Amino acid sequence: MAISQEFLAPSLSTKGVDDVVILGGGLAGLFCALKLAPRPVTVISNAPIGEGAASAWAQGGIAAAVSEHDSVDKHKADTIAVGGGLCQEKIVAMMTAEAPERIRDLLSYGVPFDRDLEGRLQLSREAAHSENRIVRVRGDMAGRAIMDALVAAVRQTPSIRVIEGYLGESLLTEGRYVTGVLARKRGGLERLAFAAHAVVIASGGIGHLYAVTTNPGEANGHGLGMAARAGAVLADAEFVQFHPTALDVGKDPAPLATEALRGEGSTLVNAAGERFMEAVHPLKELAPRDIVARAIFRERAAGRGAFLDCRQAIGAAFPDRFPTVHAACRAAGIDPVTQPIPVTPAEHYHMGGILTDANGRTSLDGLWACGEVASTGAHGANRLASNSLLEAVVFAARIAEDIQGLMPTPRTAYWNALDDEASLPSQRNTEERDAIDVLRRTMSELVGVERDADGLALALARICAAEARCQRSSIRNMMTAGKIIAAAALKRTESRGAHFRSDFPREDPAQAVRSFTTLPEVEAIARKAADSVGSEARA
Known part of the structure; x- marks a missing residue:
């Protein structure tokens, strides 16, 4: 290096x-x-x-x-x-x-x-x-x-x-x-x-x-x-960190409910008003993000919902103390002073x-x-x-x-002016837009808060198929980045930190080392995964 x-x-x-x-x-x-x-x-x-x-x-x-x-x-x-x-x-x-x-x-x-x-x-x-x-x-x-x-x-x-x-x-x-x-x-x-x-x-x-x-x-x-x-x-x-408390209001990107809200004493509850972090971790709402994110993920998956309740801890002071979150809530029709905020884990x-x-x-x-x-x-x-x-x-x-x-002593700054000619219209085609949609859905569904080998193999197969429809280098860069994350997640057969494998739910002391890879290895993993997944499953 x-x-x-x-x-x-x-x-x-x-x-x-x-x-x-x-x-x-x-x-x-x-x-x-x-x-x-x-x-x-x-x-x-x-x-x-x-x-x-x-x-x-x-x-x-x-x-x-x-x-x-x-x-x-x-x-x-x-x-x-x-x-x-x-x-x-x-x-x-x-x-x-x-x-x-x-x-x-x-x-x-x-x-x-x-x-x-x-x-x-x-x-x-x-x-x-x-x-x-x-x-x-x-x-x-x-x-x-x-x-x-x-x-x-x-x-x-x-x-x-x-x-x-x-x-x-x-x-x-x-x-x-x-x-x-x-x-x-x-x-x-x-x-x-x-x-x-x-x-x-x-x-x-x-x-x-x-x-x-x-x-x-x-x-x-x-x-x-x-x-x-x-x-x-x-x-x-x-290792992709998911913020536990994005506002679940259908926005892209999802507005963020800062962790400072929980630092000030706000609690996480389900639709029945029950605090669920007390049974998960001694630090409750202030547990590490991956633990809180998985707890919220599981409450939502079980149909109980997840909400951040700031009414008692912050209450009427919310607009002044957290104006950004307050504005996002009010834009979605939620008054955090009087209502719990619906939350979901989001890539962060x-x-x-x-x-x-x-x-x-x-x-x-x-x-x-x-x-x-x-x-x-x-x-x-x-x-x-x-x-x-x-x-x-x-x-x-x-x-x-x-x-x-x-480098030598700095010279005086001087640059030639850039040509300011009108650009040709964007050539991103419908197939590339569809490919990006496939990539984003695939990453959220299969390379998200919880992962497993079958899902990661399917993710790689879908990304490879979507990449084949892309022409622009910028779009191919996105596909490459998605493959890198999914392939690395498939390689690490344990759960550690923000990486959770439901098929390998415990830490493996032998894998307590950083992972390193290059694009040729990623491509080899992706090809093997694509070959193992049927064409119908990729769709």
Whole structure:
């Protein structure tokens, strides 16, 4: 995974080559770009920066040991305890130790974190944290406030060029080197090649591969698929976290009822008003997310329904303390002050992704990754609440420092103007739309909260059949990402963290190791699965 000082492909002309190209306009991508300033950086985003980023939808906040009662060691221990035995201890130690400094960075960029009357950061607690350490904004608006502040900072930084409305399709490579990104104008056929000395993938997660998700449509696995097709090593792809309490109101994406509601004392009940978490786990509603998600899944499967009851714990204060959730409830005709909120598990976060080291380097020279698309080993088999935004900024900063150390002194930023010709109309055909629908239904039904071998084999067969109808690279990236997750889930014949196999419901000590794979292995597993499933079952 090492990259030498002479890491550019020698035959590649550097004329017109960017210093750094970052694919993704969410928290990880923008934070990395700001940390690289004044080095010239191009940020490519398929939506206006800050919009379509899952970071902006984060309601809880950022976990950091910044209070006098807390410590980095406690934060590290809580993270490892939730990780199902797969957290990389040194990575967790590094991430939690750097958390306070990253909070200070965000404050310097203007993020208005909540403070008490004495000016200290106001902290809340979420599931499986032993201390109050969630730094937040107006209860449930941290993600939006952080992104607004970073977008403003990026817009004011002359060394950062932002290219919006372009979707990454593939990585440009020369031998073992990644030399740039090929991107397509969203909604059209125009393609541009962005050659670069260094490429950072910060394209987000895989939520929109699922029919029920809390993530925006831009979180569709493109970055994972691109890296896999370029030959990158992937890690822990089977570990998909399902948020227990998405609003069950028929919206796509599903609005999120933040975990902070349960942290404030709200309870989970079924249609009869009975609390069901008391019989499931000693921490009840504040048990790890995978346990709460499975409990809700089973209550719903048994026909008893699942509801988040905030009437007593929050009551009339709901509109002021949790305005985002309150607005989503009222839009669906629910008054959370007086009514329980119907909830369902929804795909929320991917612990797996492109394998990286402590500096965000991938197995491909010239390629780094950070944010949800990366698998750093910090989360293990199950992410501790509010560690996702923390991981994004910690590794974005480390990538920036790594790149600065590898490249010469920054030059003055200058770019040729992009052609602004009208794009040809979108050529996505009806078959591709149908294929995406098949993919999303298949992932939710067969690669969801509970899985088994037959269902995973059927999922791979269906995805392969759907992929055969796709032409665009961007759609094939989605299919590739779905196959990676399903194949990894089929390989791991145990239950651990967020990965639950009903045919292997217990942990296997022999499998208490991270999983690694590449696209050729995934394709081999998928072909074998497709061959084992009859054509009628695939339909």
